[in-house]
Amino acid sequence: MGLREIKMERTRHLIADKAFELFTEHGFDRTTVEQIAAAAEVGPRTLYRYFPTKESLIISFVETHLSAAVQRLREQPDDVPLSEALYALIDSVIATIVSNEARVLAVYDMSTCTPSVNAQFSGIWDRWCDEISDEVARRGGSRSPDLTARLAASTACAVIDVSVREWVESGGKASMRTLTDRALELLRTGEVPFPAPAGRA
Amino acid sequence: MGLREIKMERTRHLIADKAFELFTEHGFDRTTVEQIAAAAEVGPRTLYRYFPTKESLIISFVETHLSAAVQRLREQPDDVPLSEALYALIDSVIATIVSNEARVLAVYDMSTCTPSVNAQFSGIWDRWCDEISDEVARRGGSRSPDLTARLAASTACAVIDVSVREWVESGGKASMRTLTDRALELLRTGEVPFPAPAGRA
DNA sequence: GTTCTTATGGCACTCACTGCCACATTTTGG
């Protein structure tokens, strides 16, 4: 790795950190890109070479960890049962959350306060779910995801989503593992009532 | 209803229609708000009184139908089992889709082509899921949704989501009802593999 | 018909974001 890349990596981190600082201090909307650039001692034009949008300044953090998690799923050997592989995925998310508590809480808070950030998060979450669908399909031997693959991915994502929400609402005090396990149990035991086809309960 | 409101309703529809026209013809990004305003023969400033953002010009259509669907859920008597009430919700979405085929397909297409639109859609979808969670919680006798309520809402949304995707991919040729019923069946029979708590499959 | 209310749209402005270009720094190759 050359000197150039090292410097750029540093700059990138510096920008993201300063952005996070200013956002949490003054709020996302009341912070301009110009201010962030000034704080990081770069030109606004340069900032935009590292981060394509203002929102990406926060989102990239989450994006990194999400793609690490899906990577973990991809690394599961093909003979591991799907349910177990998906648990590894959940596990990976849990790991990043417990080791980034404060950050996750702050980001979640910002998301709920700022519609544009919220939308971006919803977007990357959806795309993440798509990636998982693809991998589930691949494991099932198909090229593109079908209803079953998508449903498996969606339920896994739903388990993570509801657990994280519950965890955030507890202010980070609850145990993520307990929450996901309880959610999974609710699904397995059928305690969560699925609507029945043809309108019969 | 006064003349004033009638005119405004007309203007609102005119703007939305012209916007949809221009978007489908030239693409979302290559259409400016100014052009839409000109096509609808109003000032840009007026357009923004009807639609807060450029994206909302497309999204409002979906938003309307989604809130109609959740309204349908709310209208279900409290003694109707939750699973049946949720089926009514699904049913409502199916109804709007089959009676707006072309529009839904076009909107979906635009969404996949335009990141900002996509993000907005993900956002309102999430908020919709939250509304459903609230109603599920209320039916369960709690003030705010817990893990179970959120999970029930999320799975219902997931069923709709994966079905719509499959339907869109079929070019609108598949039967929505068949798809949702199949998805529900997959969940009920446990054919979709849920990860097991504690890492055991 | 006068008055009160409210929609309209023009103007000026902020801010996110982009293309272009000159400049600086790092890398490469002799």
Place this chain on the structure above:
DNA sequence: CCAAAATGTGGCAGTGAGTGCCATAAGAAC
């Protein structure tokens, strides 16, 4: 170690979304 090529930096000017303000016009109320 130095010249040349490659690449990151940042300024400037410009586009387009979105907002506050205000004068004006049209509908509603009496």
